[in-house]
Amino acid sequence: xxxxxxxxxxxxxxxxxxxxxxxxxxxxxxxxxxxxxxxxxxxxxxxxxxxxxxxxxxxxxxxxxxxxxxxxxxxxxxxxxxxxxxxxxxxxxxxxxxxxxxxxxxxxxxxxx
Amino acid sequence: xxxxxxxxxxxxxxxxxxxxxxxxxxxxxxxxxxxxxxxxxxxxxxxxxxxxxxxxxxxxxxxxxxxxxxxxxxxxxxxxxxxxxxxxxxxxxxxxxxxxxxxxxxxxxxxxx
Numbered sequence: 001x002x003x004x005x006x007x008x009x010x011x012x013x014x015x016x017x018x019x020x021x022x023x024x025x026x027x028x029x030x031x032x033x034x035x036x037x038x039x040x041x042x043x044x045x046x047x048x049x050x051x052x053x054x055x056x057x058x059x060x061x062x063x064x065x066x067x068x069x070x071x072x073x074x075x076x077x078x079x080x081x082x083x084x085x086x087x088x089x090x091x092x093x094x095x096x097x098x099x100x101x102x103x104x105x106x107x108x109x110x111x112x113x
Numbered sequence: 114x115x116x117x118x119x120x121x122x123x124x125x126x127x128x129x130x131x132x133x134x135x136x137x138x139x140x141x142x143x144x145x146x147x148x149x150x151x152x153x154x155x156x157x158x159x160x161x162x163x164x165x166x167x168x169x170x171x172x173x174x175x176x177x178x179x180x181x182x183x184x185x186x187x188x189x190x191x192x193x194x195x196x197x198x199x200x201x202x203x204x205x206x207x208x209x210x211x212x213x214x215x216x217x218x219x220x221x222x223x224x225x226x
């Protein structure tokens with residue numbers, strides 16, 4: 001199993017550009033989520049999905065869209081990048097219920113100029 | 114929603130000493146409390162977790178305690194080693210609503226050889 005994979009590892013954008021961060025898992029996990037990590041602020045939830053076709057907003061959803069057309073994939077779209085979106089983005093997945101172990105992808109380091 | 118506070122933000126200990134990191138949570142419905150370790154440039158990885166029906170759990174040099182009445186839980190690392198140096202995050206989640214992990218802001222542990 002590859003586990004949770006993310007691409008790209010690094011990305012530099014200009015303000016106003018759009019892009020998609022890719023996330024995939026091969027563990028047949030129902031629950032997937034996106035977090036952003038900023039210094040001194042821990043990991044904050046952007047969006048999450050409890051299964052294919054179902055997504056919902058987390059703590060900091062503004063400026064981001066998600067979709068979940070398959071169980072395996074959960075892409076995160078930045079609609080119009082802003083410097084405030086400079087961060088490290090982690091995708092995570094778990095089997096289903098809250099007490100299942102949550103696994104993180106390797107992260108994408110995004111810089112918006 | 115849930116709010117998790119973590120202290121201290123930085124902790125420096127001598128090799129062989131013990132380290133304790135404390136977290137408090139706000140949502141009395143939270144029933145799952147994992148701890149993650151994140152080495153520099155890497156993804157967070159689960160090191161230990163505890164469920165609300167248990168007061169203490171131990172795994173070799175690592176232990177976690179939970180006080181549901183006071184809504185706080187702690188990570189204890191004994192006989193610290195230089196490879197324990199990392200950022201540690203606590204988290205909490207209920208098994209209702211979003212069922213998403215809410216993370217503390219992290220503790221940077223430095224073990225001095």
